[in-house]
Amino acid sequence: MAADGYMGKVLRVDLSTEKISTDALNKEWAKQFVGGKGLGARYLFEELKPGTDPMSPDNILSIWTGPLVGTLVPLTSRYVIVTKSPLTGTFLDSYAGGFFGPEMKYAGYDGVIIKGKAKKPVYLWLNDGKVEIRDAKNIWGKDTYKTEEIVRKETGEKMARVASIGQAGENLSLISSVTNDLTRNAGRGGTGAAFGAKNLKAVAARGTLGVEVPDMASLLKMTKEMIKTDVVGNPDHAGMVTDGTPILVDMSNDAGILPTRNWHDGTFEGHGGINSESIKTRVLVRKKACFDCAIACGSWSKVKAGAFSGAATEGPEYETLGLCGSNCGISNVEAVIKFVEDCDRVGLDSISAGNAVALAMDLYE
Ligand code: SF4
Incomplete structure (x- = not known):
């Protein structure tokens, strides 16, 4: 190698x-x-x-x-x-x-x-x-x-x-x-x-086979600097460290581009029920990271009570909150978690599934 x-x-x-x-x-x-x-x-x-x-x-x-x-x-x-x-x-x-x-x-x-x-x-x-x-x-x-x-x-x-x-x-x-x-x-x-x-x-x-790099000492030095200045230490990434992609729900809503009720609207009156604050205060269990990631933008979330009690997932991430949440007129992060867990279990893309459900609701109405 x-x-x-x-x-x-x-x-x-x-x-x-x-x-x-x-x-x-x-x-x-x-x-x-x-x-x-x-x-x-x-x-x-x-x-x-x-x-x-x-x-x-x-x-x-x-x-x-x-x-x-x-x-x-x-x-x-x-x-x-x-x-x-x-x-x-x-x-x-x-x-x-x-x-x-x-x-x-x-x-x-x-x-x-x-x-x-x-x-x-x-x-x-x-x-x-x-x-x-x-x-x-x-x-x-x-x-x-x-x-x-x-x-x-x-x-x-x-x-x-x-x-x-x-x-x-x-x-x-x-x-x-x-x-x-x-x-x-x-x-x-x-x-x-x-x-x-x-x-x-x-x-x-x-596997236990390692990945060989040309100069381990330099890579280590560069990685430490990168984490300090470009990853965790970069103020532009602060929201990803504290909130992850759900921080985009409020930002998109403010900008008028949050997919809402099968894309009929770009602002959703119930965005406060599916934003990062609702995750942090109602369902967050712990922060979660992919392999070797200092940002750890993910969160493990679990529904604590109510109709969807016990449902759990990672995130949900922004696009899922938008498509399975506001785009379906859902202002309840617990319901979105149940939606996403079901998608992950059966292996459905939650973005496309949210879109399909929103379209079906629209056609029915
Ligand atoms: S690698 Fe994973 S945990 Fe890290 S920022 Fe990307 S999605 Fe988030």
């Missing part, structure tokens, strides 16, 4: 033939198209035939990370799913934070390219350079929360990270997502349907 932040390996899995192989990462492309999105786009451009039906076995589903993922550098937890979108029929790059991206690298791979379609539901298990295609009979039909739990039990790895689909992806919903770490979603563009169309329930990873 070269000390350049890359693991130097791309895993290839053909689910139709069950062939598993490993290629050296194309370093020329890595230089030209730095990071997950660039690499994913370059490989897709090279290998996907024009006119391919996104739901067909010929579509290429790939998962990528960048050279900083898994290093000390903050805000670099993300992985990206790159494929031809089942929803739009065009290029799709859909991202999620949490811990899956770094774990996939520690398991040995910068990217995973999946082709074909399994004869029956399966999941992939990546563990320190070893790869298995496993029977998914115990998790097919289960929600994403249960899937993570069962996969950890089956692999015997409590620290395994799991990117999975729920019932929405299994049923090829065009607004289905891939969920990791319970509440982090590569949500846009129908990623869940891209998994489901291949009979792929999940990709799970656990």
